[in-house]
Amino acid sequence: MDSRLRGNDTEVTRTAGASSLLRRGSMPFIFSARWIYERYAAMxxxxxxxxxxxxxxxxxxxxxxxxxxxxxxxxxxxxxxxxxxxxxxxxxxxxxxxxxxxxxxxxxxxxxxxxxxxxxxxxxxxxxxxxxxxxxx
Missing domain, CATH: 3.30.70.1120 (TT1725-like)
Incomplete structure (x- = not known):
């Protein structure tokens, strides 16, 4: 998965073997950093x-x-x-x-x-x- 920070958002693009969050053939999605933090932060x-x-x-x-x-x-x-x-x-x-x-x-x-x-x-x-x-x- 390729990710680049842009302001408060993280741009996530689909690459080979990327997360199942993205559907096959989809364009880049923009997920808010807060959403990613709340979903995946475990510390x-x-x-x-x-x-x-x-x-x-x-x-x-x-x-x-x-x-x-x-x-x-x-x-x-x-x-x-x-x-x-x-x-x-x-x-x-x-x-x-x-x-x-x-x-x-x-x-x-x-x-x-x-x-x-x-x-x-x-x-x-x-x-x-x-x-x-x-x-x-």
């Missing part, structure tokens, strides 16, 4: 931003130990990507970014909700803010 990305206030932590070494423990627990339990994203020089604030990818929006919401529930239940640190976003839905 839903979910992000969760967690901000903690760490009480009783007086050095970056103690913060790193606490952060690494939580990150490893989340990776092992939920198979998500986790990274410290902000306030890396502050020993009293920990901001983690959690990301998961799926082909189902409900699965992304479910997984991130379970991550949030586990963090709230298992962490002695104060969770100040949690923000969940889903892209591609």
């Amino acid at each position: 839903i990305i979910g992000t969760l931003r967690l901000e903690f206030r760490l009480h009783g932590v007086f050095s970056l070494k103690e913060k790193r130990k606490s952060a690494n423990s939580l990150k490893q627990k989340l990776r092992n339990t939920f198979n998500v990507a986790v990274a410290e994203t902000e306030s890396q020089d502050s020993h009293q604030v920990l901001v983690l970014g959690v990301v998961t990818v799926s082909n189902d929006t409900a699965h992304v919401h479910s997984r991130l909700s379970k991550v949030l529930a586990m963090v709230e239940a298992s962490t002695a640190d104060e969770l100040v803010h949690a923000d969940m976003d889903v892209f591609g839905a």
Whole structure:
């Protein structure tokens, strides 16, 4: 299949072995990029931003130990990507970014909700803010 982008539309022309979307002998069709995206996009990305206030932590070494423990627990339990994203020089604030990818929006919401529930239940640190976003839905 030969495709060329033109503005917000994608021109799809029939070539040998092209998709069955086009009938034999038809002229080039113009499909909107939105239609193609909605029909064929299968990647839903979910992000969760967690901000903690760490009480009783007086050095970056103690913060790193606490952060690494939580990150490893989340990776092992939920198979998500986790990274410290902000306030890396502050020993009293920990901001983690959690990301998961799926082909189902409900699965992304479910997984991130379970991550949030586990963090709230298992962490002695104060969770100040949690923000969940889903892209591609």
